[in-house]
Amino acid sequence: MSWFSDLLGPFEGFAVTLRQIGKGRRVTRKYPEEKRQKPERFHGRHVLNRYDNGMEKCIGCELCAGVCPAECIYVRGADNPPDDPVSPGERFGFVYEINMLRCIFCAMCVEACPTQAITMTHLFEFSVTDRDDAIYTKDELLVEPDGTPNHPQPDNPLIDLGELREGDGWLRATSPAGRREYEGVVAWTPSARTGTPAAELGQSAERDEDAEDSDG
């Protein structure tokens, strides 16, 4: 302990800096031109998934809304149109909205979902200029029939959809865990299914035939 060391004290920090010069990797990236790999379980924004045949997985059960700690999800169910069902079974999500300003990205909605209709992607860039735009509607949340996520600002250069398809979140969105043997079984099943679900009997003549065929 001397007055000298007291004098040097403020400079000790620089010593650390000096020691590090030339060592280690450069961490600064030229975002957004250069993007960083997100961790596998990164919680980006939600998408609503479809089955392979384009049917929506969401059945409008409102369990996600019920479990949401931020109360940012608004869902209303409705009867599936008998001749052109939106989802397998009786009910589909008629209204589906998430207020991203409120969302805390906890993924409890994903856990609560009985059909794995809602999953999280690696999409995280969703700045808006109007608070209303932060409420994502069903149109925006629902993936395209080919599986591409929608985005409210498709032309935004910040969005690179191609990159996002590689992420685990997205993989979960397109290949839900489910059992093959349920394919074509004409009955509602609480677990998620892969492949193309058959419509409920009575929903459409065309689908009834399919259903009966796949039974055999």
Add this chain to the structure above:
Amino acid sequence: MSSPIATWSAEGQERAQQLLALYPDKRSAVMPLLYVASLEHGHVTNEGMQQVAELIGVTATQVRSVATFYTMYKHEPVGRYLVSVCTSISCHLLGGDEVLDAACGAAGVEVGGTSEDDLVTVERVECIGACGGAPAVQVNYELIEGVTDIKAIDLIDWLRNTTPEVVLADELQQLFGGQKSFDWGVPEPDGAIAPVPAFGPYGSAEEGR
């Protein structure tokens, strides 16, 4: 207001009135009236159940509730001859299932089905009280005991070829039966005229056609 059973045959209407008068409470007549309605309509139809309901003053739903509880009320058309094959335990032990298969094969139907000519319906039934003469078969509820699979085929063919007006148990027993549970006593002159149990003044016929 006209009677709900104005479209029934005279015998049917008369029998219905007898049945309504028979019981302390009209509702008790539901089951026998359903047999009469079966005779009138060929099987238990919605119209028949509504007529019975109106006769006894309950709702049609209540009549249907009863009519679907009991297996002898047929809600779909059946053939002229209802062949009921028992496969309960005693008959099962002695070949009831083979008799059933043989009868179905001869009639060209699945269990419960009706042949294309609408003559024969083959059904599986539970015990019909002829265990001593197993395997047992009923044609329009007239019993044959000690039937074999070969006899069953003969029975179906015979029904189709001779199309008897009245089904007589003693005649069938003689032609297609075997061991009996007990002596039947004097031959019975009455027989069934339809796939409805032949009991009462309407629904059975005296021999002599």
Add this chain to the structure above:
Amino acid sequence: MTDPILTARMEANRTDSNTIDRYLETGGYEVLKNALASMTPEQIAEEVKASNMRGRGGAGFPMGVKWGFLADSDPKYLVINGDESEPGTFKDRQLLERDPHQLIEGIVLASYALGVNRAFIYIRGEYPKPARRVQRAIDEAYEKGFLGDDILRSGFSLEVSVHLGGGAYICGEETALLNSLEGRRGEPRLKPPFPAVEGLYARPTIVNNVESISNVPWIVANGGTSYAAIGPERSAGTRMFSLSGHVNKPGNYEIVMGMTWRDLIYDVAGGIRDDRALKTWIPGGASAPWLVPEHLDAPLTIDDATTLGTMLGSGAVVVMDETTDVVKAAHSIVRFFAHESCGQCTPCREGTKWLQDILERILRGEGREKDIDLLLDVSDNISPGLTWPPAMTTICPLGPSATAPILSITRYFLDEVKAYIPVSEVAGV
């Protein structure tokens, strides 16, 4: 060996025992004439009580005691249970077809004793011929003045009619039978109230089996104590047994209880067909747990059957020889109960069908080792403890009855059940 009581007339008159002429000629309606002339209703009831006869419908409740419960409030009803549907049983059919007047005389005597003026004979729908014979006998009895107003100028009146069922085993249960007779679904009622207090049309009602009532003329003629003297105590009187299955001489036999099963199967019924070995038999209709050859020397009484964990029930003995596939036989019985469940209470409605489904899967070769435990546990959920007489989670004993064959095959023939289960399944567990 005592002379037969119920079947003497039909044995002696093999063709026309059902006619009134033959009945009268063989002493028929004499008991009635004497009783109406010289006995009070109480005296008749006393004789029946003294006979110690236990009801022949299956439950074995003493008939005289049951009569004693009848509430004294008019109108009262007597209902004869002729809904004989238990697989293996066909004794009532013979009594109805071959000696209907004996039954009618019994009905008039019972009605007189009970103060009843209206009686119904409920005959199962699949028995049109017995129903016709009984109806004809009733018509004859009316004609001769044994039924109707002021019977034999005694001042006693009785109306009797035949009611045909619609095909439901459960209507053999007395309260289900009453519902059926009232034009309702044949679902057993909750007890209490018992029918003797609130039965048909909510009036006091006695429900007796055909065989039980057919005994009444003899009891009144010969005295209750002479009936009680026949056979062992607590299993008094003669009793009709229906023998079927792999025996040489199937049929109905009126016997005195107390003989051994060996006597019954090998002597009375003539032994097993083709000299095969006996494998197992059902001692009292499809509801009863089975017995195996080690029980052959047990005496045939109601109480001894209970000791062996089974019952004499309706007196139906179904004999199975060594070639029998017991799993298939059990399936036939379980299927029967699933088919005949009325469906009002949960364990029976769901459980019996589940048992049937599991057995069918096992028979298809898709069984799993754990299905045997599953069968027993499902049975246990219908009949807790799987004891005899059965405890029930159900309203009536139909559900527990379906567990009897499951219990029997797993107790005596477990290897044969396991033989149906694919090796991979067994190894895999």
Add this chain to the structure above:
Amino acid sequence: MSDTTTVSITINGVDHEVEAGQRLITAAEKVGEYIPRFCHHDKLEPVGKCRMCLVEVEGPRGKQLVPSCTMIVNDGMVVDTESEVVEKAQEGVLEFLLINHPLDCPICDKGGECPLQDQTMAYGPGESRFIEPKRTYEKPIPISDVVLLDRERCVLCDRCVRVADDIAGDPLITFNDRGNHVQILTFPNEPFSSYFSGNTVQVCPVGALTSVDYRFRARPWDLEVTPTVAAHDTVQSTAEIHTSRGKIVRVYAAENDHLNDGWLSDRDRFSFAANHAPDRIVSPKRRVDGSFEDVSWPEALNTIAERLGGIAPERVGAIGGAHNTNEEAYALGKFLREVVGTNNIDAQLGDGFNAQLAAAVTPRATVDDVESAGAILVWGPDLKETLPVLYLKVRKAVKNGATLVVASPWRTGLDSIATSVVRYRAGSGQEVLRKLAQGSAHEDAAAALTTGPVVTLFGRASLSEDPRLAESVAAYGRTLPDARLMPLLTRSNVFGALDMGLAPDLLPGRVGIEAGSAGLDAMGMLGAAAEGALDVLFLVGSDPVRDCPDPALAAKALDQADFVVAIDAFVTDSSAHADVILPAALWGEVDGTMTNLEGRVQTVSAAFPPRGQAQSLLEIVRDLAAIMGSGDILPKDTDTASSSLANEAPAYAGVSRESIFFESDGTGVVVPTGAGTQPLGYIPTDAAVPVVTDRFTLHFAPSLYDDGVITRHAESIAGLVPDVTVRISPRDASVLAVSDGASVVIDDFLTLPVTIDADVAQGSVVVPFNQVATKGLIAASAVSVEPVRGDV
């Protein structure tokens, strides 16, 4: 029943003293031992079907499993509800119930409030061992316009069957098939057309019966519950409004053993859709050149204030107020009497009877009196069609052993259970009543009215009946043993409105107006307006063109009046004539109290604010009074209204929203009647009613589903209006030489098909009131009926 001895029972080792005679399951619940159940329901007869409530009870043969729902407690009973055997049985039953259950809980409307879910969590096995194919049915099938049935979810508990059969008397839904295939069904092509079908939805312990209105609209966890009453008729059944995001999604019955026992009529249950109807008036409107334009509230109120200035008070009148809360009605009355200065006020529309008789008849019966009556006389509107929940109460009374006499010109819903039915020709009621009273005819009816207490339910059977007949019936009813009287007016809160003084001869609190200063009643006002003797007419939620006995007069009156103000939620045939329409808040949007036909005051609550710019009547008249410079006269809100009312009306002293809440356990407070305690105790007298002897007399009676404004705007029940036909007796049909289905002309202008009906008294013509097809028919006693010739 009055015997309240207790027995001691032991449950799980703890001794309890419980009331004798009750079921074990109930007794256990009361002492805090909940036994799970599906088929058991307090208001239904036990059936013991689900077997969920099995418990072990010590008996002579040791412990036995018994269903606790059928077992009556007896002294010394030793019960175990938690033993291993019981737990195994519960698990077993739940596993059985679930093996064929579809487990579609995420989309099931019951999910979240489902006893099957809850009890599976609490008592069930963790997983199923069932691997066989499940039983499947088509799902769901509509069994009526308002109810859907999903048989896959059904646990066959028998509750709906018992509600339909035992409670409502409409056995239209029952078990079908047998064993494993048992299913609940209605008859093919015969809908479950019960007025009480919605109750089955409420009692269903699973999602097997659901209502069309509620299907997929919301989930139980996002519902807000507002206790209120079903204000469609004067029974005012205790109910709950369930809202989700500011919309009513369903109405449930609340249990009030003194009133509705937890039942509601379908009209009460399904008419809420009117609140959200797209054509509701949501802003003030003023007529400009024959059409309406939206204006602001100040503009609208100023227009009215200006018009009222300088007008003689007796040339102002108000019709209506029967749909409003007591506080609103009180404010309206105060506005008219104290700000405007007129007594021309009437909450009835000429369809009722003497307001003093209705408000203060003595001795007045409660609904409990009906339930425990020895005998009941119903001489008035068909209860099933007008006051359906009271109909259930009368059914219950008859089941309890009461004798029942029904007097009516045509078949009523109660006829089938009546001890005696007096069928009389419309217009001849007085004569029939005299004979009954004298004993010169209808002996069996008189004989059935000898066991007290005898409750007489009196009212006006049809709009064409002389209103004074009710007075005579009440006077007769008063002579019967241990007599109680219940006046039958049917419209919403009309009894509350009368108690608040909305009658030409009544002041708030059942106080009569001194002789000579009474105002005009509704028909009087309409007559005066038609003759130009009335300038300003307020229509307060009333539609006289549709609802009063003389639609032509009403239409003329509204045309002739200088200035008509309609305070309404819809443009109706009447409010279409208005110069200014003020948007009114409806039931479900206002706080306050209401008074039912026995004088029971219950609270009603706002589940959400009024639609658009609509306001409560209290706010409207308060603001109007303020503009007119008398703002301090009117109460400023509901609470001040009730305290001011209590000061003014002794009968209502101490009856406030708070006291009802704290003192009545949610069942409401009956405002007492009877001489001595009341300012007015109305003793009915035998009125002089002329007997009509024309060839045909009209019976013009309402049915449950009519063309009323609320029914019309409630989508799910709007389609349930009956087919309209004219019913005549077979004799009259043969005299007129018409056959069933032929057309007749009534009063030279209304052509309708004929139904020949043996239950119509000869000489009477039965026509349903307030239906589209009978619009414009004047409810006169005598009508002409002519066959239309030439039609086939």
